[in-house]
Amino acid sequence: MKIRLFIVLLAFMLIGIRFSLVAQDFNLKVLNETSNRLAGKLTGSVFYMPPGGNLNHFYHSEWLEGNILLTDGDRFEGVRLRYLAYGDELVAYNANLKQLFIVDKEKVAEFDVTGNGSNQKFVKIYFNGLLPEDRYFEQLYEGTQQLLAFRFIEKLNSGLYKDRLGRLRNTVYVMNTHYYMYAPETAFKKLRTNRKSVISLFPDRKKELRRLIRRSNSSVKNETGPIEIFRLMEEEGFFF
Secondary structure, eight states, rough: OHHHHHHHHHHHHHHHHHHHHHEEEEOOTTTTOOOOOOOEEEEEEEEOTTTTTHHHHBSSSSEEEEEETTTSEEEEEEEEEETTTTEEEEEEEEETTTEEEOOOOGGEEEEEEETTTTTEEEEEEOOOOSSOOEEEEEEEEEESSSEEEEEEEEEEEEEEEEETSEEEEEEEEEEEEEEEETTTTTTEEEEOOSSHHHHTTTTTGGGHHHHHHHHTTTTTSHHHHHHHHHHHHHTTTOOO
C-alpha cells in the first residue's frame, strides 16, 4: 500500500514539474537599456528541438537578432529569434537558461528580425478564413491596405530517398506562402503572384490597374513586384 501511494505521489510530482516548466516565466536579460521593461519577464513554454527540426521546421535557417512587441506595449530587444513555420510559432533562445522556448502567442503583437542586411516584420492578426485563429504574417507592405505573407511548412509523403546522414526517408518538408491584401475594415483578400490575381483585387478599375502594373516596370511573379504595385496603388488612391 505504501509503495502504491509513493508511486501516485511521485506521478503527481512529475506532472507538477512538467507544468511548471510549461508555465514558468523566462527572464530575458539580454535586453538593452532602451527596453521598456528591463526587469520584465517574457512567458512561454519550453521547446525541445525534434530530430531534423533545425533543418526542416524553421522559416529562418539561423538564429537572428530581433525584437518582440507585446500587446501591452512592452518591448523586448536584442532577442535571438526564429520563426517556426511548421506550427506558426515564435521560438526564442534564452541565453540565461540556455533553453529554447515558444513565446506565448497570446501576448505577442508583432516581432521583427534582422539578418543578411534586411529586416523582416511579422504581425499577429486573427485570421477569419478557413481554420480561424491568430496567425503570424510577414508584413511586406504597410499602408491603408497591407500586403501580408503567411509562411508555413507542410510535411508531405514522398518516394524513398536518403537524407544527408544516409538514412532512408519517405517524407519531405515543403515551404509554402499564401499572400493576402488586408485591412481591418475589409478583412482578408487572397491573391497570387500573377497579373490576373492582382488585377482582380479591383475589378471596376482593371484598365487603371493594368496601366499601373506597366508603370511599375516590375514582375508580379515575385514578391518585389506586388510590393511596388501596392505602393503605387496607395499613391493613386486605390485604397480610399
